[in-house]
Amino acid sequence: MSYLSQNKSLKNIRYSVLDLSPIVVGGSAAESLQKTLNLAQHAEKWGYHRYWLAEHHNMQGIASSATSIVISYVANGTSTIRVGSGGVMLPNHAPLIIAEQFGTLESLYPGRIDLGLGRAPGTDQLTSRALRRDRRSDGSDFPEQLEELRMYFDPSRASEPLHVRAVPGEGLKIPIWLLGSSGYSAQLAGQLGLPFAFASHFSPENTLPALSLYRRSFRPSSILEKPYAMVGVNVIAADTDEKAKWLATSMQQQFLGLIRNTPGQLKPPVDNMDNLWSEYEKALLQKQLGSSIVGNQEMVKDKLQHFLIETMADEFMINAQIFNHDDRLRSFELVSEIFKRH
Incomplete structure (x- = not known):
């Protein structure tokens, strides 16, 4: 472990x-989106740097499927926090559409928009076909799609004059991030000199290998002189350990539904998960949620600091699937105090 990693601080x-x-x-998409804006407004006040929304489709418990529209809604209701996608699943879209959508967002909210891109579908195969129609992309052409998208923003990248232009979009400096849960996007982000965001919140075992690959593969670019890695992490904080663990059972039930292929809406907490899962399912969940941090503020602080030393991340992106909105706000508030004070 390097001296730098030993002395890296949350503050x-x-x-x-x-x-x-x-x-x-018991809720609705309309209520969910209103709560998203409310959380974003609090996050801005508490010092969070950016607020990302994720593209998922055919999911009864997720309201952010039309990601660029929700980004616009959040950006319009805030004033300083960066707002972006974590991420847009590029194989689901024509690159021109994404260039136009995010060019429009950047034109409306200049200097505040991020474009995080993933190569997974973010949904099941049937829904992928419904989204893509006659596209047959399985993500293998992601580097080509990415380059096409970047050319719409910067036509000087093209080997010959472009006959199709992104308006709005062309000439705008919108930060592009690559997202990943394995080594593929880590290596590509490094080779292209782009910032990289790793989904440790659901792929903890791949975190350190992917970050190492990103840093080893990194080539300085006009975007970045050195690697910049953001790590997603589930953090559920409360005023007591007991309450935090209780709140976390909603997240556990959500992942249990995914394991059973029965995804649904976010469920209220329960007193005992052992009444719901088998030992095998419990082991699977502990493997998938292994990097999750749950506890009171002091415990969360200690675990975040340890995770920082382990990953040497440049930024943490906090995810918290909590049933009650007030409890969710409180969790993000407690976490913000950790970063400000320690």
Whole structure:
């Protein structure tokens, strides 16, 4: 472990929010989106650097499927926090559409928009076909799609004059991030000199290998002189350990539904998960949620600091699937105080 990693401090890194706009049992998409804006307004006040929304489709518990529209809604209701996608699943879209959408966002909210890109579909195969129609992309052409998208923003990248232009979009400096849960996008982000965001919140075992690959592969570019890695992490904080663990059972039930292929709306907490899962399912969940941090403020602080030393991240993106909105706000508030004070 390097001297730098040993002395990296939470107060020296940025902290941000990942929001899936969860639809809770008994709630609606409209209520979820209103709560998303409310959380973003609080996050801005508490010093969070950016607020990202994720593209998922055919999910009864997620309201952020039309990601660029929700980004516009959040950006319009805030004033300083960066707002972006974590991410847009590029294989689902024609690159020109994304260039136009994010060119429009950047034109409306200059200097505040991020474009995070993933190569996974963010949904099941049937829904992928419904989204893409006669496109047959399985993500293998992601580098080509990415380059086409970048050319719309910067036509000087093209080997010959472009006959199709992105308006708005062309000439705008919109930060592009690559997102990943394995080594593929880590290596590509490094080779292209782009910032990289890793989904440790659901792929903890791949975190350190992917970050190492990104840093080893990194080539300085006009975008970045050195690697910049953001790591997603589930953090559920409360005033007591007991309450935090209780709140976390909503997240656990959500992942249990994914394991059983029965996704649904975010469920209220339960007193005992052992009544719901088998030992095998419990082991699977602990593997998938292994990097999750749950506890009171002091415990969360200690675990975040340890995770920072382990990952040497430049930024943490906090995800918190919590049923009650007030409890969710309180969790993000407690986490913000950690970064400000320690």
